[in-house]
Each structure stands twice: as C-alpha cells, then as structure tokens.
Amino acid sequence: MNSLPKTLYLILAAFTVFLLLAPAGMGASIRGLTVDTNEASAEEFCWDATTFGAFCYPVNKHQNFVNDSIAWGERLRIEDIDITHGTFGTSGPSNHVLDEGELVYSTKQFCCKYKLVSELGLSGDSIPEDMGSAFYWKLPFFAKPYIAIENDATQLSSIVCMQGGSDKKTLRTGETWDLGKGYTLTVHQVDAEGNKVWFSLEKDGEEIESAIVEADGTVESQAFTATADFGDGNDQLYFVTYVDSVFMGSVDSLAVFKYTWLVDKDNVLVIENGDEYQGLEVKEASETGLVLKNPDTITIDVDSDKKTYFTDSWYFQTSDDGKGTEGIGYILYPAMDLSNPGTYKIRGLTLDTGINDASSFGWDATTFGAFCYPVNKHQNFVNDSIAWGERLWIEDIDSTHGSLGTSTPSNHVLDEGELVYSTKPFCCKYKLVSELGLSGDSIPEDMGSAFYWKLPFFAKPYIAIENDATQLSTIICMQGGSDKKTLRTGETWDLGKGYTLAVHQVDTDGNKVWFSLEKDGEVLESAIVEADGTVESQAFTATADFGDGNDQLYFVTYVDSVFMGSVDSLAVFKYTWLVDKDNVLVIENGDEYQGLEVKEASETGLVLKNPDTITIDVDADKKTYFTDSWYFQTSDEGKGTNGGYIIYPATDVTIEAEPAPESAENELAEVEISPDETNSTADSSGSKASPAPEVRVSNSASSESDDESSEQSPGFGLLTCILGLCAVFVRRK
Template identity: 30%
Template structure:
C-alpha cells in the first residue's frame, strides 16, 4: 500500500511539473459549410466541392463591391478514398481583385488591389503580381482630430504626428513613424486639392521600389488661439515592415505545391491528407479541417479558421440577394455540434419580392431544443443533455422540453484538473469549486460549490464507489422551477499524501443559473417582437415591416445584425452576422469633432468588446477552466489531451518536493 501511494504521488507530482509549463490562449472558431457523407468520394462526387467567401465567413469578402478572392476546393482525384484526400485533391486558390477605398471623397481615392491569403486581407506590392504581399493594417473613412504634438496611433507600431500648423491655418506638417522611428514627413495643404492627400512611397520593400505604403487625406486645418488642429479623414496603411515574398518551393502546412501565375496563387497538397475522425487537422496558416467523431461509415467535417489575435471579429452567414434561410450549416454564428450533427436555429427572410422591405411576419427566427452528448462521457450518468441555441448563444433549458426558461451554458469540459485541498477552481462567471478536505484513506473528497464567494452546496464524493464519484447540484426556485441541475462534476482520483491532499477532477458541466431568464409571449427582441412559445420550440417574427437599408448595419435582435451592401436601388445584397471577441479589447476613440486625447487609435474595426462576451482575465489565486482556456491559472488544471487547459498551481518547486516525498516513502518501505 505504501509503495502504491508513493507511485501515485509520483505520477501526480510529475503531472504537475510538466503541466506547469503549459498555457493556452483565447480563440474563436469561424467555420465554413458542413460536409456530410459516407466517405470522401460521395461528398466530392465527380464535380468536386468548392467554397468561397460567400459561404466561408473567414475568407476575405467585400460586400459593397461583391469581391471575393479565395476558394478552397476538394476535387475528384484518383487518390480520394474513404477519409483520405488524394495527392492534388485539395486546392487553395486566390486572385488579386480591385476594391474601393473606404474613403472616396477626394481625387486619387478610387480603387486598390487586394488579395485574401489564407483568410487574411493582404495588399500586393505590385498590383498584378501575387507573389509579394503585405497585410492591410488600415482602410478607414473615419474622422480623427489631432492637435500639434499629438500622435495618431495607426496600429502595428505605425503612427502619424501633427508636427506644426502654419499661421494661416492652411497647411499641416505631418510625420510618419514606425516603432517611434522616422519614416517620412510632408507638408499638406487643404486649399490645394492636389496636395490634400499624402502618399508615402518607399523603396526596397521586398526588393520593390515606389511602393505606396500609406495614404492620408487631410480634411481641415485650424490655427486657433489655444490649439492648432488637423482633421484627418481618409487613412490607408499596409504593414510593409512585415511584407513577404512567396516562392514556388514554399510550403504551407498540408498545402505545399505552390504555383505562382501572375495575379493568381494556386497551392495544392503534394501528399495525401487523412481526415482522422474526432480531430482538428491544420491545413495551412491557421486554417483547419474539423472532423466529427463518427462511425467509420460516416464522414462529416468542415473547414474553419482559428483566430487568436485579440480583437472583435464579425462572424457572418452566407450572402443573400433575396429571400433566404440560414441555419448553422451556412451561418457560422449559430450553435452547431459537429459530433452529434445538431443544429437548433434558423433565420428566414421571405416576401422581399425584388425589393428591400421585409413584410410583417417575413422575418422569422426559430429555435428548437435538441439533445447533445456531454464532452465527458467516461462515467455513468454522462450521456446527453438538452441544449438550445438562442440568438447565436448556447443555452440550456431549465425544463428539458420547454423552451421558455433558459440559462447560458458556461462549461462543458472533459479536461482534467488537479487541485489541492484549500484551493479553488474558478469555473467562470463567479462560480467556483473548492476542495475542502480529503479523508485519511485517500478515498473521498469534500467539495464545496460557491457563487461570488457565497456558499451554494457541498458534497462528500467517493472515488471507490462509481455511483458516488459524480456530484449533481440541484437547486430550487430557479425562475420558479425546482430540482434544476445547475452543476455536474466527476471526481477521477483522490490522494492523501505526506505533503498534499489532492483531488483530480475530470468532467465539469455548469449553467449560469443566477442569470437565467423566462421568455414571455409579449417579450420583444428588437425587430423580432412577435413571440410564440410552442413547447420545445420558440418562433419569433417581426410584427412590423423591416427595411434592409442599403449601406447599413441593422440590428435584428440580441446582438445579431444584417449587413446590407451599398448597391444600386435595383440590387440587394446582405448577410446576417454576430460579433465575437478574442482577449481583452480596449475601447477605441473615434473622434468626429474636437481635439483628441493624447493618442487616438483608428482601425478597421473601431468597436468595443460586447458586454455579453465571456472573456475575462484569470484571478491571481484561481484556475480558469472553460470552453475557451485562460492563461496563467494558479490552481491545478492538468490537460491530458491536445487543446487542454493551462497549468496547475503546484509549480515546479512543489513537484520536486513531491518527488522527495516519494523517495522518502520508498526508502522507508524498503
């Protein structure tokens, strides 16, 4: 028994030491269409399958000009077999196109060349050659007002400073810098239309000369008794410092056969690609295939882009030109479970009849309760649970077959977490789990569940008896409902050692019961204000006509929008979208009048993080599990699988102490 205890402690401490170096970053997934079939041959067929930006929200798309540049195809090649894509069967193609500047109110601001490259927006250094590219940092028609001596932060280390304004208030001296170092300067006159736009051209950018890297239009200059002010409207900038040249022998993950054809890039796979079930397979540059956990006679997958850079991103649905219906297969914002192939939401537009006015009842949102598996499935009682998407968020019905009382799902995890007694596992949204004590036999652990530091429930859990290794917290009076399961936890192991008492948790599920809601038939959700509750289904329509105003973003309901293109009156082009935030996004100051503060940061997406996004920084003394892992936890979360959580809080020192304890126990036993 002593030797077993020593070995167990060694395993746990080594687990702690190695896991303490791990960390994870917040991310969002933007998916493409879902492909379903018995094998790759059936899915691809004789004609192959191709997705572009109208179907895959990660690809670059300009809705006003209706411009796409990228496609990803799986074509019919002899090597396609079962779940294997044959050599040359996966083809990524992108071609330079022309789009309008956001700012169009001055001469010289017409069109520029653009190309999507693995779902990022790039600018070719030569307008008709796709081999030398730089990322687009900024394309803005926002108005920024800066005083002399102040700096306008353009992003990625680039900045503009208003050095001086002339005494007549007609000219401004601007300086362009990169990482604080001088790049170029110019005196710009607002009285001369030919000199109110400044183009910065640089040489030796990937061996290219006369490359336009920055365009600035000065709208007004003012010399006052107190301040000297320049008003800028029209900014365009590329990240020339990190430009790249693509060579024919370059490799991009699985896509490693590069063909440069003037204004076009074509990249294929030189080797076979296996779509392994229950896996995420990187294709290239942050693009992946996500493959469902299905039987061998079923193949289901989609392409997706993983975004980890902090910011707020638009997740859109398929582009429409008239009546249309979206579900989770063509609107990446809607909830979708790929393993169970479960969707719950649809959004339909009918009755447009060639115009841009949706009639009464022509906009219909519907969602129905479905069943999905828990992420953790390795113990009795962890089978299925009820789920419902609600305006592109994942909710749990308080009653399994009634869609009128809902709570957000906070956590559904099969990651492994190791915590010592007295430590707290932060579950998110103020909920936490503390290991109070481990019994002397190392067979039971006393756990306490809290909300905002207040006691909710506790339980003694035994790992010897499998029927007692799960704990379900049931609460009463949750939106007038009793016996609501709000939290589930499975304890995998318990250990009472010479140094530490440890509980290992694998299996967590939690809903935000404290913020549960009841939906009434007279509720209104923006434009959707006619609510029908039909058992396990919610149907919400517009009670008034709804105009898809051109060149606008129109909120439908609950953070869901339509984006409508700037088109002639006889055309209509639009799509639904939601916003998702990665990391902490600071508020950006879009000045339209008056002097700015010390630094004004423009950007392509001048937005702040939505309040309802579950993106929080970890507390100093807790571990943060979640569907999206959080960096630098301090309580043991020991991942056992790829994509697991961060590190436990024991640290290397504790691990070494544990190993010394092992040595002591073994020697004493001998």
C-alpha cells in the same frame, strides 16, 4: 527563509500560475459551410469567401468572387488526384485521408479603388499624378490582405494602414499617430492663419517624408502622396493621405487626416514555386495568382471533439463517424480558431436579391455561424420536419413593400412580422454518461435518464427544464469529455454566477475527498466521495425544485482521482455539469427579447418576429441591427444581379487579450497566518476553509448517518492537525 521552504513556495506558485492559464483554443471559431460525405459529390468539397467566413470578403466584389471564370479572392477545395485512398463524397463516404496534393488553396488578387478617389469622386486628371490610377490590387493570403505590387501576385507588400471612407484621425501639434510596423505620422506645426499644416512620415524614428499641406478646398493641395522603389517596380506608390481640415485655436492647433493608405515598402514578400507557407507548398506562383497544396498526407480525425489543422489556424472539424446521412459517412467543414485578440465578423451565407427567390432567405446553424451547432446533431438540425436549433428567415406576409428576392430585387424593407427567428430544444447526453459508456442501472438514479434538453436562445445555450422550451435555465458549467479540473485542498473553483466548488480535505489514504458546492458563499451541497473505481461512488449529483418541476437535476460531477502527497493533496474533477436553478427564464407570448416579439411559446419551441418595420440600409459600410448583436450587412445598391444587392446576417465577436498574471511569489509573500487559524484546513495562501457543513456522502455507504459516515474518514482530523502545524511553522519562519 531557508532554501527548502522557499523552494516549496516557488513550486506552489508556479503550479498555481499554471492552473490559472486558459487552455489554448478555448475561444470562438469561424465555421465554413458544412458538407455531408454521404450526400455531397466530390466536386462539392470546396469553399470560397461566401461559404467560409475566414476568407477575405469585400461584399461589393461579390460577382467576381463567385464567378468561377474570374475567381477573385481565396478558395479551398479537395480534389482527387491520387487513387490511394479514393475520393471524398458519395463514392467514398468514409474516406478521411487527403493524399499529397489533394488539398488545394488558391488566391487571386482583386482591384480596389483608393478611398481618396472613391469618396471624393475623382477621375481622370483630378486624380493625383503619383497615384498613377484610381485602383490598386489587393491579394488576400491566408486571410491577411496584401498589396500585389504592380498587380503581381508573387510580390506582396503588407497593408499597414487603410482608413475607411468615414474614418478621421485628428492630431494636435506635436502629436504622433502610430500607423503600425514602425511607421508614424507626426504633426509639427500649424501656421498662424490655421490653413496649413507641417507633418512628417517616419519609420523607426527616421523621417522618410515631410510636407506642408494647405487645406484650401482643392484635392491638388490637400492630398499628399509618396512613392519609392520596391519590389520590381520604380516609383511605386506606398503612402496616401488627405488633410481634411486644419485648425488654429487659442489653446490647440490641429489637423484632421482622412483616406490614409500605407503599405510596407521595406518588407516585400516574394513568393516562388516550392516555397512553403503554413504547411502548404506553392505549386503555382504567377502574376495572376497563387496555388498551394499539401506536401504530405493529411489524415482527418473523424471525431467531433478533435481538430485537424492544415494551416497554423485553419482546421477541419468533423462529426463522429457514422453521423452522415443514413448513418454513413460524417459531416465536415473548415474552421478557424479565434485565439488572437481582436474583433472578428462571423458571417452567414450570402444571398443575391437578384438571383434568390423569396423562399431562399433563410439561415440555419449550418449557414450562419452565430447559431449553436453541435455537429453530431447535424441531421436533425437540417431536417425541416424536425428543425432542431435556431433558424432565421424572411417571409412575405405584408404586400406593402413586397418580398425580398427576384420578384423585387431592390426591396429592402421588412414589414412587421416578416423577420422570423425560431428555436427548438434538442437532446444531449450527459458527458458522464457518454464518456463512461453508462446505460440502464449504471446511470446514477438522480439523473433520471442519460439525456437532457438544450435550447439555444439568441446563440446562448440554456437547459429546457423538463423538455419545456418556455422554462429555461442557464448553463453555468459544462466540462468537455477531455476536460479536467484539479483542485488542491483549500482551493475553490469559480464555476460562474456565484457558484463555487471548494475542496476541504483529502483523507490520509488519498482515496476520499470532502468538497462542497456553494452559491454566494452559502453551502448548497456537500459530500465525501471515494475514488474507488466505481461510478456509483465517484459520481455526485444534486437535485432541487425549480421551474415547474420537482427534484430536477442541476449539478453533476465526477471525482476522477484523489491524491495525498507529502506537500499537496488534491482531487481531479471531470464531466461537471451545472445549471442555475435559482434564475429560471419563463417565456410567454407577447414577451420581447432583443427587439423581437414572442409570437409562439410552447413546450416544443419558440417563434419570435419583428414587431416593427425594419429598413435594411443597403450600404456596404453600414450595419442594420435586428437584435442586440446580430445585424444584416449588404453590398451597395446595384452590386447584385439585375439591380439587386448582396445580403447576409452577421455578428461581431471580440476576443480580448488575457491579463498578465500577477507574481504568485509576491502574493504568497503577503500571506498572514495567525495562530488561531491552526485548527482550520489551510490552502497554500493561508485562507480558511469553509465552516464544516452538513455532509452528504456519495459512496457505497450512503444510507448510513452523517456521523457514521464521518467516522469512515479518520484521516481528516489528522490532516487538519498536520496542516495546522505547517501553518504555525510557516508563520514562525
């Protein structure tokens, strides 16, 4: 292969890989409690671990986390110390500028009991001597847990490993446990009697501790601890483990480890005044806690499509301007991107059964982050008389077990029908309409209006067909206002659920594109669209009969631009909106979804309730699922006020690592282009374009016949020939 074709291949390969990479920030997020700048006073712009789910929240410590005089854990607040731009809140609802030092992040350490101590019920002399006491001090710093060495918030050590109370790690002889940060634990031998194990702790392959432990039923024998000099302290505990059992079999010998606790003694983070972390400057660094503030002015972008980052991963999200109460001000909340692989918990607002009465046990989209929350619809989401979107509440309709709350703070049983989930559709404007500022006659006729109705059902967005909550269609694709999809000739866009959009050809003048919408390989719609600067020409819509309606809109797209180059021809699509017309979900009374039964199914909304009794497990280490993915999490019994407990709804979100893209150059090297394909339009991989379908034309000449329309695009035949010759050239080379 000579240099020019090879170079072109590499350029195409690189560009293809670029298009396959997912944009940053496409994952889920954790939201904090929302604040309305025209309704909240200045002192209400604050969040703690119960109101911002990104913060570390050990539920059994709830009382000391919400007590302002103790204030364990993390807090974020906005305070007015500079009159340059005024205060936030009712006195200045349109203000969106944080002057230097007005954004305050603070964190204080809190005490924790070693699992070895709490799970085995140790106290006094039964606690291993090297542990010093039953407790250590943990400090969350930008949501990451650290150990405060000698209870000093300015000396932090990373937690490398911390087994839960029920966690076990079984290791065979010769196996190694990767604890993290270069630390490993290796089992070397088990004695012939099967009651002793020899193991070692290593760091980067170098042994730092070694022990022979006998599982004789005593804590003194089975527990192993290790200390070292780090931070400003001598003989600081950094490793704890417990050999729960040892086994010698005819084939395998093994040991079981529990309550393991390890901190990184070799990398101590020392924090001082003036240091800067994640864009915030340390203003107070003392043994009792840390306070950081913004060193520079922060201008919050009041735009629902934009984020204003104030740390590496935390940001402020707002509504558009004027979406606050009475059309004044805006909605604001802190949030965190979930971009790193892992499993995250999204919590709802916490409630204390010893303080909150029965009427308080309710959550909406502003207080439970699992629910769909379009921030610009805030007013109608929180207005109880309108109540758009999803809601979850507990009501007392059966006196068998009483109500949750202050009247019976220890009650943890929901009788039949006492857990209620409701959802109502809300109107949304098509992006094509909102982004292009369309109204009246400028809106494409097939769209019917500027709006459609969306209904969230167990946090999944659906379209309510003809604004009927009992007839739902899945949203397959919905491009954001700034989203673009670029497709070369021959490329296919996988929209989801078997739907694809394929670009077949671009005319020689580079202003028309022929594309088709397909489902499972079958052409549903096809069009030649001209990018002539008019919505009438550049927008394409498609309707079908589905649900109980005729000519229902199911597809919208907009050809933003078309390009014909010497190497590539391509088209750019925006505002694409697609629903699944072939799979309508019809909901009726008596149906059951995710363990809840439909009690009310009407055009205006749905109400579901628990068909059976739900017994909430009042245990901080356990979850009580009430749907496939939503559950109640509680503290242990008695951790609330007046003998009650803490409770909140939650869901777990898993962010998976993206697979590494395969070598595009290798893929291209495997391409086979045969001579009989030279009359077909080919993409860069040599695959055939779809057979020529019946073509719908979306331009000013749409009333003319298909044949006449085809004649208006003379460049397509020539383009096919050129690409065919290129294919032969590549084949011969």
